[in-house]
Amino acid sequence: MKLPNVGLFRLVLLLAAAMMVLAIACSSDDDDDGDGEPTEPAAETEAPSDGDDLSFIPEDTTGITDTEILIGSHMPLSESSAAIFGTQIVPGMQAYFAYINETEGGVNGRKIRLLVGDDHYLPSDTNTVVRKLVEQDGVFAIVSGLGTAQHTAVFEYLTENNIPDLFTATGATLFTDPITRTTFGYNPNYVQEGNAIGTYIAENFPEGTRVGLLIQNDDFGNDGKDGIESGLEGSGITITTTETYEAVNSDMTAQVQRLRNADVDVIAAYTLPLQSGSLINNARSTLDWDVPIIISGVSADPITILLAGDAGQAEGVITTAYLTPTSQTEHPGIQKHIEIMAEYGGGADATNLSVYGQSVAELTVKVFRDAGQDINRRNVIAAAEQVRDFLCSVCLGTINLSPTDHRSIETFSFAIAEGDSWVLFGDLVSYESTP
C-alpha cells in the first residue's frame, strides 16, 4: 500500500463534511416536527392497547420449519461473575428441550432448538447477540433473556419488531408494567415479593419494631425496598436504616456492623447468596447477634446456608421460594429433573438454577404446544395470554397469564433454614390477578 495522496483525502473529507451537514439538518428537522416528546417510548404509540386484538403482530413463521422451532436467548456465560446464572440455567433449559425432543418428538412434531448468545452481562453485547439471533440466525422467539439492564437494551428492539419475548429472567417490573403485548415476565417481581416480606414483618413483629434493610445498590434492591415499604404500610413498623452494597463487594462486615450500631430489631435483605451468607455469618458469628433475618428468595439456595457458616448459623433465617428446592429429593418433580439432567444435561449438575431453567422450558413447551400445528408469532402470543392454572413439575403455584397480566410466577411460599436446607412453611402467598 502506498500512502494516499492528499487530494483524495480532501475529497473524502469533503464528502464526509457534506454528510455531516446533512445529518445536522436531518436531526434538527426530526426534532422540530417529530413526536415532540422525545421521552415517550415508541412502543406505546405503536402497540394498540385496546382489547384482545393481536392483529398488529404479523403471523410470522420465522424460525419455524416442518421439523424445528428455533428459539434464542441471551445469557451471561463468561467474562462476568453473573456467568454463574447462565452456566446453570442454560443446561437446565437445554436438557428439558432435549428430553421433549427425544421422548415426544418435540412439540407438534417439531423439535425445539435453543441458541444461546453469550452477552457477558454487558447490555451492549446483549444488543449484538440478540440482533444476531433475530437477523442472522432467524429465531422465532427470544426466551428467558437474563438481566434487567441487559434485557432493557433489547426490549424496545424486540417490541418494535414484534418478536415474542417470552419469560424474561428478571424480577424487574418494567417489562410487565405497563403491559407490552409481546413480552412476558417470568420471575415473581421483586416488588410483590418485598410486599410479602413487609406483610410478614407487619404480622409477626410488634408495633414499633425497628427494621433494618440491606439492599444491593440497583433495581433489584430498590424494587425490594419499595415492596417492603408497601407491605409495612399502616402497621406502625418502619424502616429505620437502609444499608447498600455494590455487587462487586461480597464482604458485608461493615454493613452489618452499621446495622448493629443502628440497633435494629429485624433485618430484611435484598442480597445475592454470597452477600446473604456474609450477612448471616457476620451477625451470628462475629457480632454474636441473634437478630431475626429475612432474605429475598434470590438467596433461597442451599449455598447461602453453607456460606453462612458451618455451625448452623443460618438456622431460623427466613426467605421466600417459588420453585421446589433440589434439596427436596423426594419431590417427584425434582426426581424427574435429576433424571433429565443425568440423561440430557451434558454433564451439568442438577441445581436450583437448572430447576429454574427446566421450569421456564416447561412453560415454553406448553405455550408452543397450545399454539398448535400452524404456529406463528401471533398465535404464540395469543396462546401465552391464555395460559391458565398451569402447574409446572417443579412449581409451587400455578401460572396464569392474560392480556392484562404478563407476570408468570406470582405465587410463592415462605421457607426457613433448617439444617442444611430450606423448608417451606406457611400458606402460599399469591398475587395472581388473573381470575
Added chain:
Amino acid sequence: MIGWVLLGLFLLFFPYLHTWPAASSFLDSVDNTTGLGIGGTFGVFQMTTLGVWLVILTGLNILTGYSGQISLGHGAFVAAGAYITAILLDQTATPLVVAILAAAIGTAAIGFAIGIPSLRLTGPYLAIATLAIIVSMPQFLKWDKVSEWTKGSTGIDLPSADVPTFLGLDRFMDDSQWLYYSVMVPAVIMTVLAWNLTRSRIGRAFIALRDSEIGAQQMGVNVSLYKTLAFAISALYAGVGGGLFAYTQDFVSPDSFGIFQSIEFLVVIVIGGLASTLGSVLAAIFFVYQDGVVLRLAELIGFPERLRWAFFGVGLILIMIVAPNGVAGLVQRLKTLRPATVLEMLRQARPSAMISRLRNHPLAERLGLGRRDEHDPGDEES
C-alpha cells in the same frame, strides 16, 4: 490509491450490499463458514458498532500507543460521553449532533481535569489510578444526588433511531442504513483526523514523550502540556464514541461499561498494533468480530462450551508471541517482503532450521533440549 478508493466505495455502499441477492448470499456464506457476522441487516448493525468502537479505540491508541500512558479506565470516558448525550437527548430537545458535540467537549474537559493530576503518575500507578475511576463510576451514576439525570441503576432508555423523513431520505434507506451512515461518517472523519494528527508536530511530540520523557524535554517538548493534551484528545474521542454508542444502542446504564470492557479496550489495541492507525482499525475489527469467530473456531475444533474463554486466552497469548507489535506490525513486516526475501524465508524454513528454532525456545533449553549444551563444556552446571 486504488485501494483507498475501493475501501471508500465499500464503506459507502456496504449497507446496500445485502439487498443485492448475489452479494447477500456471498456474505451469508462467509458468515456461515467463519462466524463473522457481516451479512444481512445484522451485518450492517455490526459494521455500525464497528464505527463506534473505531472512534473510541483510535482515541485510546493516541493516549496509550502514541503518548505511552496506560489507561485501564477508558470506559469511564466513554460512559461520560454516552451519558451526556443520552441526558441531553432524553431531557431536552437537543439535536443529536449538538448533543454529541457537547459530549465531546464535556468529556475532553473531564479528560483534561483527570490528565493534570495524572501527570505525576507513570506506568502501573497510572494504570491502577485510572482503573479506580472505572470502578467507582457505576456508584457515581447510581448516586441519589445525580440520579435525577442519570435515572440511577435503571439507566436511560432512548427511543430507537429512525431515519428522518427530511429530503425523502426514508425512501432511500431504512433505519439500520441510516444509523450506519450517521455513525460511519463521523468515524471515518475522526480516524482520518487522528491519522493526520499522529503525523503532525503534536504526534511526533507524543512519540518522543513515549520513548523518553527526558529526551522529549531536551527536544523542547512541553512534557506536561502534551501529556495532558493526549489525555484530553483521547477523552474527546471517547466522548464522541460514547455519544454514538448512546445513539446506536439507544440505551445506557451503569452496567453498560464494565471493568472488563475497559481492560479489553487495551487488549485489542495491543493486538491491533500500538501507535498505528491501521492498528486501531484492526483493534475495532477484532473487538466487534472476535466473539463470533472465536465461537465458530471453538465449535469447529469441538471445544467444550465452558472452555471457550480459555480458547480466547490462548489466542491472546499466541498473538502476543507471534506478533509482538500487533497485527499491524505483522502487516508492516509482510509489506516489506520482496520476492527475494520470501524465497530466503522459504529456504530458511527447512525442517532443520525449524528444529533449530524450536530448540532455541527457552522451554527447550529448560528441558535440556536447547542448543546451548552442544558445546558447553560446563556440564557440571546444576
Added chain:
Amino acid sequence: MIRVLKFQDVYASYGSVLALQGVSLKVAEGEVVALLGANGAGKSSTLRTISGLLRPSKGIVEFEGRRIDRTAPERIVQMGISQVPEGRQTFTELTVIENLRLGAYTRRDGRAVKQDLERVYTYFPVLAERRRQQAGLLSGGEQQMLAIGRALMAKPRLLLLDEPSLGLAPILVREIFEIIGKISKEEGLAILVVEQDASLALGIASHGYVLETGTVALHDTADNLKKSDSVRRAYLE
C-alpha cells in the same frame, strides 16, 4: 605466556546486521589489551560475545582452553570473566554494598569475599564511605568505580572494560585508568579494555587491536601503535 582468551575468526550479528565479520584476537595472562576503533566497528559486540550476551554464528571463543561460545552468560562469569558494561549499568535502586555483593554472586567462599570487599574499598575508598547509599545517588565517576569494583568482586581472571571514560571529566578518567593499571599489576589480572580515547588505553596496555567494520584492521604492541601514523590520525588527534 599462558593464553587466557582466544577469539578465532568470530562472526556475530544482531538480526540481519552483521556486527563481527571474522574477528580474531588473543589475551594472555596478566596482560592489558586495548581494543580500539570507531563507533560501530564492533568493539562492544566483541565484549558482548565474550560475555555470552551475543552468540556468535561462526567461529571459536576459548577461555583458558575451554570453549565458551555457546555458554550462558552467568556460567561465563562463574568461569572467571567479568565485564564492566558500557554506561556502567549499576543497580541504581540498590545500595553500594548491595551492588558489590551482587558482584560476588557466583562465589561461595564467604570469607574470601569479605577480604575482596576490603580490597575493593582500598582501591576505591569513596565506595567505603558511601556503602549504605543508593547507587543512583553516586556521581558518574563514583558509579564507574562501583561498576569496576562490582566486576572485581567476582574474582575474575579476565576483566572486560567497556568505555570506562564515557561521560566522565578528564581528571576522573585519568584517576580511574591509574587504578585500572594498578589493579592489573597487583592482581595479575588480564584486562581487555575498549576505549575511544586511544592514548589513555594504550597508556596502560601492552598490546592493541584496531577494529574496522567488524574486522581487525591492525594489531601490534602498544608502543608501535602509538607511533603508527594511521592510528595517530584516526584516534589520537
Added chain:
Amino acid sequence: MEEFAQQVVTGVSIGSIYAIIALAIVLIYRSTSVVNFAQGEMAMFTTFITWSFLLRMDFWPAFLLTIVVAFFIGAALEIVVMRPVERAPHLNSIVVTLGLLAIFNSVALWRYGPLQKPFPDPDNWCIGDSCLEIFQGDAFTAGAVTISRLNVGILFVALMIMVALFLMFNYTKLGLAMRATALNPVASQLVGINVSRMLALGWGLAAAVGAVAGVMTASSLNLSIDMMAGILIFGFAGAVLGGLDSPGGAIIGGLSVGVFQVLAGNYIDSQIDLMAAFAIIFIVLVIRPTGLFGRRLVRRV
C-alpha cells in the same frame, strides 16, 4: 471515639484480605516488574486445588501441598508463556497475563463448575494438645469493638509472610539477586545471575503467596470461580497505595483501602463508599506518585 475505633477495626478486618492479595501482587512486581492481572484467578485456581486435596486430607497438609503445587504452576507459567514476551513491549506482558486470567477462569469453570463451594476455616495451630487459637474461637471484643478470629488469623498470616519476604529480600543472596533481576536484567546477567531462573522463581513465589491469599479469602468469604473478581481490584489498589515494590507497604495499603472504604461508608454516604475510597486513593497517589512506601526512583544524570 469508640464508634470511630470500631469502624477502623471493621476496615482492618475487611482490609486483611486485600492486604494479602496485595502482597502477592507486590511480590511478582518486585521480582519480575510485571503487574500480573491473572494473580487473582491463579489464587482462585490453586484454592480449588486445595479444596480437592481437602477431600482427601486434613487442612494443614492440604494447604502446604497447595503452596508447593502453586509454586510449580507459577514457575512453569513464567517459563512457558511469559518468557517469549520478555523482550517485547511492557503492555504485551500485561496482555499475556490477561490471557492467563481468561484461561484460569475458564478452566476452573470447566473443571469445578459454577457453583460456590463452602470452604472450611483453617484449623488452629496445634502442637500436641496445645493450640494457638488464631483462626477459630470467639471474636475478639473490647467494648463495642469486635473483630472476628478468622480476620485476626488472616492478618497474622499476612504479617508472617511479610516478615519472611522482608528477610528474604533484604538479607539473603537469593533475595538480592531477585531484586537485581527485576531492576536490571542485563547487568544481572553480567554479574552471573541466572536471570531466567530468578524470574521463574519470582513467579513461583508469587503464585505460592497467591495460594495462601486464595485459601484465606475462601475461608473468609467463599470458594467460587468469581471469588477474586471483586477483591483483586482492591488488592491492586492496596498494592499501589502502599507502593508496588514494598511488601510492608502492600499490607498497610491493603488495610488502608479497607479502612477508607468503611469510614467513607460510615461518615460520608454508604451509597458511595467505593467512590469515596477510590477518590482518596487517587489523591494519595497524586501526592505520592509511587505510593506510601514505594521507593522513588533516584537518579543523578
